Amino acid sequence: MTSPRSALPALLELQSVDSRLLTVMARAKELQTSERVASLMARRTQAIAAARALETAQQEAERAVAEAEREVTRIQDRIDKDTERLNHGGSAKDLMGIQHEIDTLTAQRGRAEDAQLQAMDHAEEVTADRDRKLPLLRAADAEARAAVAERDVELSRLKEEHARLTAERSTRVSEFTDPALLSRYDGLRTARGGGRIAVARFENGTCGACGTRLSPADAAALTNTPPQTVPQCPECSALLLV
Structure with missing residues (x-):
């Protein structure tokens, strides 16, 4: 007998296969629940949100500059029209009224030009802030992408290894005599x-x-x-x- x-x-050879299978599965679980990758992905999410906020701030600043420029142009156009009317002459009363309107518009233009300068200064500050922060945000995004890619490559390798070991185990079990x-x-x-x-x-x-x-x-x-x-x-x- x-x-x-x-x-x-x-049976010892089968144990070796089973031990390697456990190691593969443990490593795959470790990768899937990696705190490092989770932390980097959280940073990436924050970086994307921050980058969008910077882009939005710059767009709003540029719109404010454009609006300020349009307001200066609008007032200047009215001044030019009133000046032309003034040059055409008229009654003393009409000319005084036109001149008063020109003076009022000139004061408005001064305030509009001040607002334009403030908008331009703000836009420059926003652009400088964006240019300073975007490289850091892009670096955070790139680091997270690289970590995920590295993890996925290893997970793919582990999946192949798991399939190979599972097939080997099945063969050994089918050939076992006891x-x-x-x-x-x-x-x-x-x-x-x-x-x-x-x-x-x-x-x-x-x-x-x-x-x-x-x-x-x-x-x-x-x-x-x-x-x-x-x-x-x-x-x-x-x-x-x-």
Whole structure:
């Protein structure tokens, strides 16, 4: 009768595949929940909003300059028309009225020109602020994009690795010759939340699964386990290749 121990080397290879699968899945989860990427994406969102606010502020400042220029032009056009009327002559009363209107418009033009200068100064300040901040905001955007791209490349690689390992596991399971031992292995591997090392080597008095160094008596008991019985670690219950 074939001893179940003869299947342990193949089971050890399966454990290696399962361990690599766990590592791949853990790394993928770590990448998907990366605090660094989340932080950079939050900064990118803020940077985009800030950049839009700067663009809006500049557009509003430019509109204010244009409106101020139009107001100066409008007043000047009225002054020019009144001046032409004044030059054509008329009654003393009419000329005095026209001159009064010109004086009033001239005062209005002065105030409009002051407002125009203020609008131009504000526009220059807004443009300078935009030019100073935009490179920093673009850098934040670029850094976030690069981090996401790097993460996605690694996730793609991990996905391929996961598919390859899953296929390899299926092949090894289909070729395994001891279903009962395989069932014991899977039970140990998935116990207590899963991820346990269910089979390992016993070398130099130490369990390769949990790292426990056994007493001489326990080590001797493992070594003297009957041939038809698969040795198990007294501490973690892993199947041991002695």
